[in-house]
Amino acid sequence: MNLLVLAFLSLALGFIFNLWGHPAKNEPIPLVDLKFTETNTARMSASDLIRTGGDTSGLECYACHDKKVAIKLKFDAENNVILPKEHEDIVMGHGSHKRNNNCFNCHDETNLELLQTRDGRQVKISESTQLCGSCHGPTYRDWEAGVHGRTSGYWKRDMGPIDRKGCASCHNPHSPPFPGRQPAPGPHALHPVTAPVTTHE
């Protein structure tokens, strides 16, 4: 009997002072960086820049070029175009096999502030989607249907506007494939993953 009293009392004390402690807590999960929830596009196109009132000085070709002087492209031994120092930021990566190596495949030779489609139309740089469509027909058809590319806004058109982005809002015209990017953090497992998960057989 006395033993029983003692056992119960010690149990009560144990519970009150929480002698067993709480179960070990997992490491706190940090809040995700807000850059991963931003809905901005991969890049700013010329038309985005004009619309948002950004710095458009890069689109004023004749601030440096002379209208009367025709431009001669220079090529190296491997038939790659040699970019002048002023245009060094351009990565020539449009198309495989280095065949799309001529600036004037897209830019208009006679007016540098315009683009020239494959069928000879002149379009503004802010309307570059027209130019892209003159080569990439099936993709342009999908884009027109709203199936290729970024959309946001309202799926129900009578309730609000839909916002459709042009090609250059996501793709760099000089190097269209998406560059690699840092992925957002993955799921935090309740129990840490000890061995790396392999996908090989």
Place this chain on the structure above:
Amino acid sequence: MSCDPSNCKCPPTPEVNRRSFLRSSAVLTAGIAALAASLAPLRELTDATTMEQFLQKHYKELDKAEMAKVLDRITRDVERQYQVRPHVADYKPMDGVEFVYCLNLTRCIGCRKCVHACVAENNQSRDPEIQYIRVLKMPHGSLDMEKGDHNYATDKVPEKGFFYMPVQCQQCKNPACVKVCPVKATWQEPDGITVIDYDWCIGCRYCEAACPYFARRFNWTKPSLPKDRINLNMSYLGNRPRRQGVMEKCHFCIQRTRAGRYPACLEVCPAGARKFGNVLDPDSEVAYILRTKRVFIQLKEEFGTSPRFFYYFDV
């Protein structure tokens, strides 16, 4: 038991004297004390169900006035817990609308932005973490989900030789999760969204076990939701903060899509891999995709769940 007192073989009745009484009382008191002490964690229970909540009817039985009261109660609850005033509404399905989601496996780059946009939009718990979308990294040439890895942590995506397949609630036409619910806390709405009434769910997790897509999540603890990250545009069947002990899952951003907008995961996708719309409208993007694209019909087709979530390829 009858005893002849003259010839009694029964054991003598134990006599209750002062000593034995005190002793057994001490044991009893100590026992009760131990029991009470062991229940101490109950003191930490602050958000007990109120009588109002307890007596609330099932969602489908609420009339307009009752729903207004419920929404008001939810507004007050959120305000008390998070010190912010939300806009809580009950969005109803539209006529002639059946939602379908299409995801382009050729375009997905595995950046997981959709996962976190979803968490932000739908007020999921941050710690412990609840996410509706899992992005599987899959080796080229296979659609075997056993080979998928959702824990990838490389510096750059996409990686050569892999494609990425985000998996979330497939909003099945024949949902296994709805069939197993013993209390009808989850059901399919006329526009195709399978919803959960968080006030009716008893947390038995049958639906979690029944779902072949690992789409349902359980709130093991009280969800932690930082005040500055809360989305104030809330809906009853959608993203209002959940309680401990209830299930939740993707509901196609009901508070956005039933107001005509695109879901959050679609708007954040940098690759434009996600497409959403009304499949009953022949001019919608999803109708165009199902008509013209190479659609890998449905995930785990053999279960007969008939998802409204389609994976497709360009080319």
